[in-house]
Amino acid sequence: MRKYSRQRELILNYLKGTTAHPTAEQIYADLKPENPALSLSTIYRNLNLLSEYGVIQKLTTGEHGDRFDADTREHSHFICSGCHQVMDVFSSLLDEKELVKALGDNCEVLQHKLYLYGVCSACNAGKKEIN
Ligand code: ZN
Numbered sequence: 001m002r003k004y005s006r007q008r009e010l011i012l013n014y015l016k017g018t019t020a021h022p023t024a025e026q027i028y029a030d031l032k033p034e035n036p037a038l039s040l041s042t043i044y045r046n047l048n049l050l051s052e053y054g055v056i057q058k059l060t061t062g063e064h065g066d067r068f069d070a071d072t073r074e075h076s077h078f079i080c081s082g083c084h085q086v087m088d089v090f091s092s093l094l095d096e097k098e099l100v101k102a103l104g105d106n107c108e109v110l111q112h113k114l115y116l117y118g119v120c121s122a123c124n125a126g127k128k129e130i131n
């Protein structure tokens with residue numbers, strides 16, 4: 001990534017300043033007013049480039065388009081089906097003994113990406129109030 005364009009830096013800095021795991025469209029909506037020359041296709045191109053180079057990670061959550069995360073540490077994500085927020089989960093969710101049992105001794109897990117789907121505590125609290 002030799003040519004570090006101004007727009008790419010803008011997108012990366014935006015992503016570093018949020019824990020919301022935004023979609024390309026959300027990034028566009030937030031950056032466009034202050035950066036009239038920015039296009040959605042530029043955002044897509046740069047997000048894909050940055051994730052190819054491992055500077056950010058792309059989250060394919062299976063709903064509402066891909067999400068992007070500037071935090072490249074190994075962690076999992078919880079997706080709320082009520083408010084669609086994506087939350088970080090820094091917890092080891094894999095039982096290594098169980099994995100060895102399932103995959104065999106010679107299998108080596110190098111990285112993992114887990115998506116947990118459910119209802120967040122705020123959405124659950126809201127539901128209880130209605131009932
Ligand atoms: Zn929720």
Ligand code: MN
Nearest residue numbers: 069071075088
């Ligand atoms: Mn994350």
